[in-house]
Amino acid sequence: MVKIRLTDRAFDPWQEIARHQSGQPALAGKFGATAVFVGTLRDFNQGDAVQAMTLEHYAPMTQKYLERVAQEAQGRWPVEDVLLIHRYGELRPNDPIVCVAVWAAHRDSAFDACRYLIDELKTRAPFWKQELTPQGRRWVTPEAGEP
Amino acid sequence: MVKIRLTDRAFDPWQEIARHQSGQPALAGKFGATAVFVGTLRDFNQGDAVQAMTLEHYAPMTQKYLERVAQEAQGRWPVEDVLLIHRYGELRPNDPIVCVAVWAAHRDSAFDACRYLIDELKTRAPFWKQELTPQGRRWVTPEAGEP
Amino acid sequence: MSITVRFFASIREKLGKEQDTIDSKGISCAADVWSKSAGMPLPRNTLVAVNMEYARPDQPVRDGDEVAFFPPVTGGGW
Amino acid sequence: MSITVRFFASIREKLGKEQDTIDSKGISCAADVWSKSAGMPLPRNTLVAVNMEYARPDQPVRDGDEVAFFPPVTGGGW
Numbered sequence: 391m392v393k394i395r396l397t398d399r400a401f402d403p404w405q406e407i408a409r410h411q412s413g414q415p416a417l418a419g420k421f422g423a424t425a426v427f428v429g430t431l432r433d434f435n436q437g438d439a440v441q442a443m444t445l446e447h448y449a450p451m452t453q454k455y456l457e458r459v460a461q462e463a464q465g466r467w468p469v470e471d472v473l474l475i476h477r478y479g480e481l482r483p484n485d486p487i488v489c490v491a492v493w494a495a496h497r498d499s500a501f502d503a504c505r506y507l508i509d510e511l512k513t514r515a516p517f518w519k520q521e522l523t524p525q526g527r528r529w530v531t532p533e534a535g536e537p
Numbered sequence: 538m539v540k541i542r543l544t545d546r547a548f549d550p551w552q553e554i555a556r557h558q559s560g561q562p563a564l565a566g567k568f569g570a571t572a573v574f575v576g577t578l579r580d581f582n583q584g585d586a587v588q589a590m591t592l593e594h595y596a597p598m599t600q601k602y603l604e605r606v607a608q609e610a611q612g613r614w615p616v617e618d619v620l621l622i623h624r625y626g627e628l629r630p631n632d633p634i635v636c637v638a639v640w641a642a643h644r645d646s647a648f649d650a651c652r653y654l655i656d657e658l659k660t661r662a663p664f665w666k667q668e669l670t671p672q673g674r675r676w677v678t679p680e681a682g683e684p
Numbered sequence: 685m686s687i688t689v690r691f692f693a694s695i696r697e698k699l700g701k702e703q704d705t706i707d708s709k710g711i712s713c714a715a716d717v718w719s720k721s722a723g724m725p726l727p728r729n730t731l732v733a734v735n736m737e738y739a740r741p742d743q744p745v746r747d748g749d750e751v752a753f754f755p756p757v758t759g760g761g762w
Numbered sequence: 763m764s765i766t767v768r769f770f771a772s773i774r775e776k777l778g779k780e781q782d783t784i785d786s787k788g789i790s791c792a793a794d795v796w797s798k799s800a801g802m803p804l805p806r807n808t809l810v811a812v813n814m815e816y817a818r819p820d821q822p823v824r825d826g827d828e829v830a831f832f833p834p835v836t837g838g839g840w
Contacts, residue, residue, distance in 0.1 A: 402555070404551040404552070404554050404555040405555070407551050408549070408551040408552070419578075419630040419631050420579065420580070420581075421577060421579065422576060422578070422579045422761065422762040423574070423575070424573075424574070424577065425573070425574055426571075426572070426574075426575075427570070427571070427573075427647070427648070427840075428570070428571040428573075429569060429644065429838070429839070429840030430569055430571065430840065431569070432566055432567065432568065432569040432642065432839075433565075433566030433567070434566070434567075435839065446770060446771050448768070448811070448814070448832065450814055451811055451830070454814050483565070483566040484565040484566050487839070487840065488837075488840070495579065497655060497659075497762050500574070501652055505648055508644060511837050511838070512644075512837050512838030513837075513838070514816075514835065515835060515837045516770070516811070516832060516835055516837075517835055517836065517837035518832065518833065518835065518836050519836045519837075520771070529771060529772045529836075530836045530839065531833070531836065532834045532835075569839065569840040570840045574762075576760070578761075579761075593693050595692055595733070595736070595754065598733055598737075601736050601737075602736075634762065635762070643840065644838075644840050658760070659759050659760030660757070660760070661738075661757065661759075662759045663692070663733070663754060663757055663759075664757055664758065664759035665692060665693035665755065666758045666759075676694045676755070677758045678756065678758065679756045679757075679758055
């Protein structure tokens with residue numbers, strides 16, 4: 391039931407979640423909790439205006455990695471379903487970058503699994519960001535204190 | 538910017554979130570994180586089938602209470618916006634009961650504020666649930682180990 | 685010169701009324717409101733709100749106040 | 763009899779190539795792959811993956827493997 395999608399096109403996370411949920415009629419009535427996180431491109435970072443961002447990734451490794459962490463989350467918490475969408479390529483401010491949705495019977499499992507997935511995504515998934523600022527292009531580095 | 542809505546009609550949380558967000562053009566580019574929790578009526582509870590639920594509340598006190606906790610969350614975490622929708626009246630399994638969405642620059646604030654609101658809603662907001670099971674109507678009590 | 689009383693959920697059902705208006709004469713606190721309207725001592729675990737704020741049973745009340753009594757809240761369940 | 767090498771992000775730009783294929787002769791570990799393809803010692807903080815799994819520079823590699831080198835990931839930002 392876990393669905394993972396990497397896309398280079400803009401996506402609407404709310405539509406995707408609604409569509410995924412309505413496409414799982416067996417879920418109806420079984421889940422009491424849905425926890426969602428959507429990461430969106432800001433127009434500022436580290437004090438500078440951000441005009442655009444390029445998100446590079448290592449496609450097959452990313453896919454494999456996301457499948458594994460989604461399975462890990464399902465093993466650690468009683469969750470009914472997971473939807474994970476991640477953008478790559480060229481993005482503009484206000485574009486959604488990532489969407490993680492977790493369906494579970496109870497709220498603690500939904501929240502904890504959602505947060506786990508987001509934290510793993512931030513620290514281990516092979517994505518690299520290059521920002522376009524008025525000063526030019528720059529690779530974002532973790533040391534630069536990305537909050 | 539905080540919006541609180543109590544309603545006795547079924548609502549689609551994903552549509553509501555999308556509409557709220559697109560109605561706040563000033564938010565665009567300012568938020569990097571959206572954390573959402575949706576509570577939905579399950580068709581089982583405490584080992585019994587649930588056919589329907591009536592959610593009673595103390596309308597003006599609920600409104601006041603929700604406004605206060607939303608303000609508290611805004612004071613404790615740097616959040617850009619909050620949307621809180623809560624259903625009352627007659628509900629059927631798979632109906633959304635509550636939706637809390639928090640927009641913030643960073644993920645920690647969004648997650649923490651969202652969870653705070655949900656936990657407050659669960660323990661302090663004046664709502665009472667009566668379930669219809671095959672054995673008849675019953676008031677849900679916190680002692681019955683509502684998980 | 686009166687006090688509005690409201691009952692919710694299982695308490696409303698047990699008393700068979702959801703609202704009452706009582707004379708404030710002889711009433712000094714929220715528990716007095718209960719006794720006068722319900723005709724019995726305030727049961728343990730009953731929650732009290734005065735003017736839509738949580739209150740203790742011994743909280744003073746006066747003319748024009750709205751006093752509500754209800755069981756522990758069960759807003760969660762997700 | 764060859765090993766596929768991939769470079770990402772700032773490392774790809776610095777080396778001016780994103781992919782390479784090297785002969786596996788004389789290669790015993792991931793760091794050897796780097797040295798042969800990049801012509802310099804492996805910089806500190808470079809992450810290594812062998813067949814799309816994180817690996818240490820001293821991880822053995824063999825014919826047919828895909829070895830990737832990249833800077834610390836920056837997937838977050840929200």
